[in-house]
Amino acid sequence: MDLSFMEDDTLAAAKALLGKKLTTIVDGTTTSGYITEVEAYLGIHDKAAHAFGGRRTKKNEMMFRDYGTIYVYTMHGHHCMNFITRDQESPEGVLIRAIEPLEGIDVMQERRGRTDHLTDGPGKLTKSLGVKRDLHNGLKLNEGPILIEAGRSPEVILESKRIGIANKEEAVDYLYRFTVKGNPYVSKDRVKPAQQLGWL
DNA sequence: GCAGAGATTCTCT
């Protein structure tokens, strides 16, 4: 599919990614799901982003690539997958935090070693989909084993604070986390959502 | 060369 929707505005791209069908082909096996939860990271001006202030390291090097690049990093022994947006001057991207499983659920269960909670968290979905840093970091979407295509459309998109960045000062309040309202395949909040009551 | 942190997950209380 055309990825140009990721070229200009990272927040818009994050919302547009909700509902997209995400497919990986690893070890000859296809696994896929619909994206239900994402977070946007706005690079240089976002204290919670790896590239805040233009910080460029071996780890976040892939954020300085063009839109459509896949950025996989490791932390606490888990992998997290991001889709890079914009251009090499703007190290921004979207963290894929959860998907609704579609194809290859039996393989996901095998990879995860359990039958529930396969893809409702960033480290969980990469494990279920077989995404690994040494295999997939720096690849481009739709040019390799990781693909996105048109999927479903969210009825309502919820905005909330991002997860796991409690010490990032003013950035903790940015509503850069987007979820499909009502979908059970989203990560469990440890922090109360900013708009929990549902008012606009 | 080593301490410490990090966009996490799981288990136990």
Added chain:
DNA sequence: GAGAATCTCTGCC
């Protein structure tokens, strides 16, 4: 709700 597991990279000695 707290704490451990677990891995890579940065920063500082």
